[in-house]
Amino acid sequence: MRTLLVSFCLVCTAFAAWEQSDEWMLPKGVQVHDLAISNSGELYLLSNSSVLKYESSTKNALLIASVEGSKVLSIYEGTVYVVDGGNRLFEINLESTETSTSSRLPLSMPSQLRHVSFNKKPYIIVNETNRLSFIHDDRLVGSMSIIVDRLATVGGDYGEPQAPLYTLAYNRIYAWNGGSLENPSAYEQNLLYSASHTILDFTADAVGNLYVLFSDSIVVLDSDGNYASKVQVDDITTGSRILVNPANNNLIVYDRTSSALQFFTNVGSDRSRDIITLNSNKPNPVDNFTEIEFIIEEPMQLSITVYNLIGEPVKTIASGTYTKGTHRVAWNADDQHGNLVPNGIYFYRLESRKGVAIRQLIVLR
Secondary structure, eight states: OBOSOOOOOEEEEOSSOEEEEEEEEOOTTOOOOEEEEOTTOOEEEEOSSEEEEEETTTTEEEEEEEOTTOOEEEEETTEEEEEOTTSOEEEEETTTOOEEEEEOSOOSSOOEEEEEEETTEEEEEEEETTEEEEEETTEEEEEEEOOOSEEEEOOSEESSSOOOEEEEETTEEEEEESOBTTBGGGOEEEEEEEOSSOOOEEEEOTTSOEEEEOSSEEEEEOTTSOEEEEEEOSOOOTTOEEEEOTTTOOEEEEETTTTEEEEEEETHHHHHHHHEEEOOOBSSSBSSOEEEEEEESSOEEEEEEEEOTTSOEEEEEEEEEEOSEEEEEEEOSBOTTSOBOOSEEEEEEEEETTEEEEEEEEEOO
16 A cells, blocks of 8 residues: 555545646657656656656756666656666666666666656666566566556556556557556556547546547546547647646647647536545545535535555445535545555545535545
Protein backbone atom coordinates (compact mmCIF):
# COMPACT_ATOMS: atom_id res chain seq x y z
CA MET A 1 0.00 0.00 0.00
CA ARG A 2 1.04 3.61 -0.38
CA THR A 3 2.85 5.19 2.53
CA LEU A 4 1.86 8.29 4.47
CA LEU A 5 4.09 10.33 2.19
CA VAL A 6 1.27 11.04 -0.22
CA SER A 7 -0.18 14.53 -0.38
CA PHE A 8 -3.96 14.79 -0.30
CA CYS A 9 -5.62 15.77 -3.54
CA LEU A 10 -9.00 16.75 -4.84
CA VAL A 11 -10.03 15.92 -8.37
CA CYS A 12 -13.34 17.26 -9.59
CA THR A 13 -14.26 16.06 -13.05
CA ALA A 14 -17.28 16.98 -15.06
CA PHE A 15 -16.71 14.89 -18.15
CA ALA A 16 -17.22 16.14 -21.73
CA ALA A 17 -16.29 19.74 -20.91
CA TRP A 18 -12.75 20.04 -22.25
CA GLU A 19 -11.37 22.87 -24.33
CA GLN A 20 -7.98 23.77 -25.77
CA SER A 21 -6.58 26.51 -23.57
CA ASP A 22 -3.18 27.15 -25.17
CA GLU A 23 -0.71 26.09 -27.83
CA TRP A 24 3.04 26.46 -28.08
CA MET A 25 5.09 25.95 -31.23
CA LEU A 26 8.51 24.58 -30.42
CA PRO A 27 11.53 26.55 -31.70
CA LYS A 28 12.73 25.56 -35.15
CA GLY A 29 15.28 22.77 -35.08
CA VAL A 30 14.07 21.30 -31.78
CA GLN A 31 12.98 17.72 -32.38
CA VAL A 32 11.33 16.15 -29.34
CA HIS A 33 11.96 12.45 -28.70
CA ASP A 34 10.11 12.22 -25.38
CA LEU A 35 8.33 14.25 -22.71
CA ALA A 36 7.83 13.90 -18.96
CA ILE A 37 6.02 15.90 -16.31
CA SER A 38 6.80 16.18 -12.61
CA ASN A 39 4.27 15.83 -9.79
CA SER A 40 4.37 19.62 -9.41
CA GLY A 41 3.43 20.11 -13.08
CA GLU A 42 6.81 21.03 -14.59
CA LEU A 43 7.14 19.83 -18.19
CA TYR A 44 10.45 18.48 -19.50
CA LEU A 45 11.30 17.82 -23.15
CA LEU A 46 13.98 15.51 -24.50
CA SER A 47 15.61 16.47 -27.78
CA ASN A 48 18.36 14.57 -29.59
CA SER A 49 21.09 16.18 -27.52
CA SER A 50 19.55 17.86 -24.49
CA VAL A 51 16.96 17.96 -21.72
CA LEU A 52 14.81 21.11 -21.82
CA LYS A 53 12.34 22.56 -19.35
CA TYR A 54 9.23 24.31 -20.64
CA GLU A 55 8.58 27.66 -18.97
CA SER A 56 4.84 28.33 -19.29
CA SER A 57 5.09 32.01 -18.28
CA THR A 58 7.49 32.92 -21.09
CA LYS A 59 6.84 29.97 -23.44
CA ASN A 60 10.54 29.28 -23.65
CA ALA A 61 12.53 26.06 -23.45
CA LEU A 62 15.38 26.27 -20.96
CA LEU A 63 18.41 24.00 -21.26
CA ILE A 64 18.81 21.70 -18.25
CA ALA A 65 21.57 19.34 -19.43
CA SER A 66 23.17 17.95 -22.58
CA VAL A 67 22.88 14.24 -23.36
CA GLU A 68 24.00 13.09 -26.80
CA GLY A 69 21.76 10.70 -28.71
CA SER A 70 19.09 10.76 -25.99
CA LYS A 71 16.07 8.52 -26.50
CA VAL A 72 13.62 8.34 -23.60
CA LEU A 73 12.93 10.37 -20.49
CA SER A 74 11.36 10.06 -17.05
CA ILE A 75 11.34 12.16 -13.90
CA TYR A 76 11.16 11.24 -10.22
CA GLU A 77 11.15 14.03 -7.65
CA GLY A 78 14.29 16.14 -8.31
CA THR A 79 15.94 13.72 -10.73
CA VAL A 80 15.54 13.30 -14.47
CA TYR A 81 16.35 9.88 -15.96
CA VAL A 82 17.52 9.62 -19.57
CA VAL A 83 18.60 6.78 -21.85
CA ASP A 84 21.26 7.83 -24.33
CA GLY A 85 22.18 6.51 -27.77
CA GLY A 86 24.25 3.71 -26.24
CA ASN A 87 21.23 2.41 -24.29
CA ARG A 88 22.79 3.62 -21.05
CA LEU A 89 20.62 4.98 -18.25
CA PHE A 90 21.73 8.33 -16.81
CA GLU A 91 20.31 10.50 -14.05
CA ILE A 92 20.45 14.28 -13.91
CA ASN A 93 20.13 16.13 -10.61
CA LEU A 94 17.87 19.11 -11.35
CA GLU A 95 19.34 21.20 -8.54
CA SER A 96 22.99 20.79 -9.47
CA THR A 97 22.46 19.66 -13.12
CA GLU A 98 25.13 17.04 -12.50
CA THR A 99 24.87 13.93 -14.68
CA SER A 100 25.81 10.45 -13.47
CA THR A 101 25.30 6.85 -14.54
CA SER A 102 22.14 5.49 -12.95
CA SER A 103 22.38 1.84 -14.00
CA ARG A 104 24.99 -0.37 -15.60
CA LEU A 105 22.44 -2.98 -16.58
CA PRO A 106 22.32 -3.63 -20.34
CA LEU A 107 19.11 -2.33 -21.89
CA SER A 108 17.63 -3.66 -25.13
CA MET A 109 16.33 -0.81 -27.30
CA PRO A 110 14.27 0.93 -24.58
CA SER A 111 11.29 2.87 -25.93
CA GLN A 112 9.86 4.21 -22.66
CA LEU A 113 10.72 4.82 -18.99
CA ARG A 114 8.30 5.08 -16.10
CA HIS A 115 8.77 5.39 -12.33
CA VAL A 116 6.92 4.00 -9.36
CA SER A 117 8.20 4.64 -5.84
CA PHE A 118 8.04 2.42 -2.78
CA ASN A 119 8.90 3.93 0.60
CA LYS A 120 10.36 6.93 -1.27
CA LYS A 121 12.70 4.68 -3.27
CA PRO A 122 12.29 4.74 -7.05
CA TYR A 123 11.72 1.66 -9.14
CA ILE A 124 12.31 2.18 -12.85
CA ILE A 125 10.07 0.43 -15.37
CA VAL A 126 11.72 0.08 -18.78
CA ASN A 127 9.74 -0.78 -21.88
CA GLU A 128 12.24 -2.81 -23.89
CA THR A 129 11.93 -5.00 -26.95
CA ASN A 130 9.28 -7.62 -26.07
CA ARG A 131 9.86 -7.07 -22.35
CA LEU A 132 9.09 -4.86 -19.37
CA SER A 133 12.04 -4.66 -16.97
CA PHE A 134 11.80 -3.51 -13.35
CA ILE A 135 14.99 -1.98 -11.94
CA HIS A 136 15.84 -0.95 -8.39
CA ASP A 137 19.27 -0.01 -7.01
CA ASP A 138 20.99 -0.96 -10.28
CA ARG A 139 19.44 -4.42 -10.02
CA LEU A 140 16.89 -6.17 -12.20
CA VAL A 141 14.23 -7.18 -9.67
CA GLY A 142 11.67 -8.53 -12.13
CA SER A 143 10.55 -8.61 -15.74
CA MET A 144 7.60 -9.55 -17.94
CA SER A 145 7.99 -11.04 -21.41
CA ILE A 146 5.31 -9.07 -23.22
CA ILE A 147 4.87 -6.90 -26.29
CA VAL A 148 4.03 -3.34 -25.19
CA ASP A 149 3.57 -0.37 -27.50
CA ARG A 150 3.06 2.09 -24.64
CA LEU A 151 2.97 1.89 -20.84
CA ALA A 152 1.16 3.93 -18.18
CA THR A 153 1.33 3.89 -14.39
CA VAL A 154 -0.61 5.49 -11.55
CA GLY A 155 1.63 7.85 -9.59
CA GLY A 156 2.19 7.85 -5.86
CA ASP A 157 4.34 6.21 -3.22
CA TYR A 158 3.63 2.63 -2.23
CA GLY A 159 4.56 0.71 0.91
CA GLU A 160 5.49 -2.42 -1.02
CA PRO A 161 6.57 -3.03 -4.63
CA GLN A 162 3.02 -3.58 -5.80
CA ALA A 163 1.38 -1.28 -8.32
CA PRO A 164 -1.21 -1.38 -11.08
CA LEU A 165 0.12 -1.14 -14.63
CA TYR A 166 -1.59 -0.27 -17.90
CA THR A 167 -0.26 -1.42 -21.27
CA LEU A 168 -1.17 -0.75 -24.88
CA ALA A 169 -0.65 -3.34 -27.62
CA TYR A 170 -2.41 -3.83 -30.96
CA ASN A 171 -4.90 -1.02 -30.15
CA ARG A 172 -5.95 -2.72 -26.93
CA ILE A 173 -5.41 -1.35 -23.43
CA TYR A 174 -4.92 -3.79 -20.56
CA ALA A 175 -4.87 -3.34 -16.80
CA TRP A 176 -2.45 -5.47 -14.77
CA ASN A 177 -3.34 -5.96 -11.11
CA GLY A 178 -2.52 -8.29 -8.23
CA GLY A 179 1.19 -8.67 -8.89
CA SER A 180 4.28 -6.75 -7.89
CA LEU A 181 7.39 -5.54 -9.63
CA GLU A 182 9.39 -8.18 -7.77
CA ASN A 183 6.80 -10.88 -8.44
CA PRO A 184 5.38 -10.01 -11.87
CA SER A 185 4.11 -13.53 -12.51
CA ALA A 186 1.26 -12.75 -10.08
CA TYR A 187 -0.08 -9.98 -12.30
CA GLU A 188 -3.47 -10.67 -13.84
CA GLN A 189 -4.31 -9.17 -17.22
CA ASN A 190 -7.67 -7.53 -17.83
CA LEU A 191 -8.75 -6.02 -21.15
CA LEU A 192 -10.11 -2.53 -20.51
CA TYR A 193 -10.52 -1.03 -23.96
CA SER A 194 -10.24 -2.00 -27.61
CA ALA A 195 -10.29 0.31 -30.64
CA SER A 196 -10.92 -0.35 -34.31
CA HIS A 197 -8.52 2.39 -35.41
CA THR A 198 -5.01 3.34 -34.36
CA ILE A 199 -4.30 4.43 -30.79
CA LEU A 200 -1.34 6.82 -30.92
CA ASP A 201 -0.68 7.01 -27.18
CA PHE A 202 -2.41 6.93 -23.79
CA THR A 203 -1.82 7.98 -20.21
CA ALA A 204 -3.41 7.64 -16.76
CA ASP A 205 -4.13 10.15 -14.00
CA ALA A 206 -3.71 9.74 -10.25
CA VAL A 207 -6.94 7.78 -9.79
CA GLY A 208 -6.68 5.55 -12.84
CA ASN A 209 -8.76 7.47 -15.38
CA LEU A 210 -7.33 6.86 -18.86
CA TYR A 211 -6.82 9.34 -21.71
CA VAL A 212 -6.50 7.67 -25.10
CA LEU A 213 -5.05 9.67 -28.00
CA PHE A 214 -6.29 9.17 -31.56
CA SER A 215 -5.58 11.27 -34.65
CA ASP A 216 -8.86 13.19 -34.28
CA SER A 217 -9.79 12.87 -30.61
CA ILE A 218 -8.91 12.03 -27.04
CA VAL A 219 -11.21 9.41 -25.52
CA VAL A 220 -11.58 9.65 -21.73
CA LEU A 221 -12.21 6.39 -19.84
CA ASP A 222 -12.86 5.84 -16.16
CA SER A 223 -10.74 3.41 -14.14
CA ASP A 224 -12.93 0.49 -15.21
CA GLY A 225 -12.45 1.28 -18.89
CA ASN A 226 -15.94 2.74 -19.30
CA TYR A 227 -16.39 5.59 -21.78
CA ALA A 228 -16.66 8.97 -20.07
CA SER A 229 -16.17 11.65 -22.73
CA LYS A 230 -14.34 12.70 -25.87
CA VAL A 231 -12.09 15.68 -26.64
CA GLN A 232 -11.78 16.79 -30.28
CA VAL A 233 -8.27 17.34 -31.70
CA ASP A 234 -7.05 18.08 -35.23
CA ASP A 235 -4.85 15.79 -37.34
CA ILE A 236 -2.57 14.41 -34.63
CA THR A 237 0.07 12.20 -36.26
CA THR A 238 1.90 8.98 -35.44
CA GLY A 239 4.60 9.41 -32.80
CA SER A 240 2.65 12.10 -30.94
CA ARG A 241 2.32 11.94 -27.16
CA ILE A 242 -0.23 12.72 -24.44
CA LEU A 243 0.43 13.54 -20.78
CA VAL A 244 -1.79 14.43 -17.84
CA ASN A 245 -0.58 17.16 -15.50
CA PRO A 246 -0.82 15.77 -11.94
CA ALA A 247 -0.88 19.29 -10.51
CA ASN A 248 -4.20 20.27 -12.14
CA ASN A 249 -5.37 17.21 -14.11
CA ASN A 250 -5.16 19.08 -17.43
CA LEU A 251 -3.95 17.40 -20.61
CA ILE A 252 -0.91 18.10 -22.79
CA VAL A 253 -0.62 16.76 -26.34
CA TYR A 254 2.61 16.93 -28.32
CA ASP A 255 1.98 16.73 -32.09
CA ARG A 256 5.09 15.30 -33.70
CA THR A 257 4.54 16.68 -37.21
CA SER A 258 3.71 20.28 -36.29
CA SER A 259 6.12 20.32 -33.29
CA ALA A 260 3.37 21.91 -31.21
CA LEU A 261 2.32 21.47 -27.60
CA GLN A 262 -1.45 21.69 -27.14
CA PHE A 263 -2.88 22.27 -23.67
CA PHE A 264 -6.41 21.16 -22.76
CA THR A 265 -8.32 22.31 -19.68
CA ASN A 266 -11.32 20.55 -18.17
CA VAL A 267 -13.57 23.59 -17.92
CA GLY A 268 -16.22 21.44 -16.27
CA SER A 269 -13.97 21.15 -13.22
CA ASP A 270 -14.54 24.74 -12.14
CA ARG A 271 -18.28 24.58 -12.72
CA SER A 272 -18.67 21.33 -10.79
CA ARG A 273 -16.51 22.65 -7.99
CA ASP A 274 -18.96 25.54 -7.56
CA ILE A 275 -21.81 23.05 -7.20
CA ILE A 276 -20.07 20.24 -5.27
CA THR A 277 -17.54 20.59 -2.45
CA LEU A 278 -16.04 17.40 -1.04
CA ASN A 279 -14.06 18.07 2.12
CA SER A 280 -11.27 16.08 3.75
CA ASN A 281 -12.44 13.33 6.07
CA LYS A 282 -12.02 13.75 9.83
CA PRO A 283 -10.23 12.25 11.62
CA ASN A 284 -7.46 11.35 9.24
CA PRO A 285 -5.59 8.99 9.47
CA VAL A 286 -8.53 6.68 10.17
CA ASP A 287 -8.58 4.03 12.88
CA ASN A 288 -12.07 2.53 12.85
CA PHE A 289 -14.21 5.62 12.22
CA THR A 290 -14.16 8.75 10.09
CA GLU A 291 -16.67 11.30 8.86
CA ILE A 292 -16.85 12.73 5.35
CA GLU A 293 -18.45 16.12 4.75
CA PHE A 294 -19.77 17.37 1.41
CA ILE A 295 -21.62 20.50 0.39
CA ILE A 296 -23.97 20.75 -2.60
CA GLU A 297 -25.51 23.94 -3.94
CA GLU A 298 -28.62 22.28 -5.34
CA PRO A 299 -30.61 19.07 -4.69
CA MET A 300 -29.13 16.10 -6.52
CA GLN A 301 -28.83 12.35 -6.60
CA LEU A 302 -25.34 11.16 -5.73
CA SER A 303 -23.29 8.32 -4.32
CA ILE A 304 -20.07 8.13 -2.33
CA THR A 305 -17.94 5.01 -2.71
CA VAL A 306 -14.64 4.10 -1.10
CA TYR A 307 -12.06 2.49 -3.42
CA ASN A 308 -8.79 0.73 -2.72
CA LEU A 309 -5.48 1.59 -4.34
CA ILE A 310 -6.05 -0.43 -7.50
CA GLY A 311 -9.49 1.01 -8.10
CA GLU A 312 -11.64 -1.78 -6.68
CA PRO A 313 -14.79 -0.61 -4.85
CA VAL A 314 -14.62 -1.30 -1.12
CA LYS A 315 -17.96 0.04 0.08
CA THR A 316 -20.65 2.49 -0.98
CA ILE A 317 -21.28 4.64 2.08
CA ALA A 318 -23.90 7.02 0.64
CA SER A 319 -26.47 6.73 -2.13
CA GLY A 320 -29.65 8.67 -2.81
CA THR A 321 -31.08 12.14 -3.32
CA TYR A 322 -29.70 14.87 -1.05
CA THR A 323 -31.05 18.38 -0.43
CA LYS A 324 -29.03 21.54 -0.92
CA GLY A 325 -26.64 22.17 1.97
CA THR A 326 -24.00 20.46 4.09
CA HIS A 327 -24.12 16.71 4.69
CA ARG A 328 -21.94 14.22 6.58
CA VAL A 329 -21.59 10.47 6.18
CA ALA A 330 -19.63 8.06 8.36
CA TRP A 331 -17.34 5.21 7.38
CA ASN A 332 -16.21 2.60 9.88
CA ALA A 333 -13.14 1.58 7.85
CA ASP A 334 -14.90 -1.59 6.74
CA ASP A 335 -15.82 -3.25 3.47
CA GLN A 336 -19.28 -4.13 2.18
CA HIS A 337 -19.26 -7.30 4.33
CA GLY A 338 -18.43 -5.44 7.54
CA ASN A 339 -14.78 -6.57 7.64
CA LEU A 340 -12.18 -4.02 8.68
CA VAL A 341 -9.97 -2.99 5.77
CA PRO A 342 -6.16 -3.18 6.02
CA ASN A 343 -3.93 -0.15 6.55
CA GLY A 344 -3.18 1.92 3.47
CA ILE A 345 -4.31 4.64 1.11
CA TYR A 346 -7.91 4.70 -0.11
CA PHE A 347 -9.96 7.01 -2.31
CA TYR A 348 -13.49 8.18 -1.68
CA ARG A 349 -15.41 9.29 -4.75
CA LEU A 350 -18.56 11.39 -4.85
CA GLU A 351 -20.34 10.85 -8.15
CA SER A 352 -23.33 12.69 -9.59
CA ARG A 353 -24.59 13.97 -12.93
CA LYS A 354 -23.11 17.36 -12.05
CA GLY A 355 -19.59 16.00 -11.68
CA VAL A 356 -17.22 13.77 -9.78
CA ALA A 357 -15.08 14.67 -6.75
CA ILE A 358 -12.34 12.45 -5.35
CA ARG A 359 -10.17 12.61 -2.25
CA GLN A 360 -7.66 10.33 -0.57
CA LEU A 361 -7.71 9.06 2.99
CA ILE A 362 -5.38 6.94 5.10
CA VAL A 363 -6.29 3.95 7.24
CA LEU A 364 -3.69 3.50 9.98
CA ARG A 365 -4.15 1.48 13.16
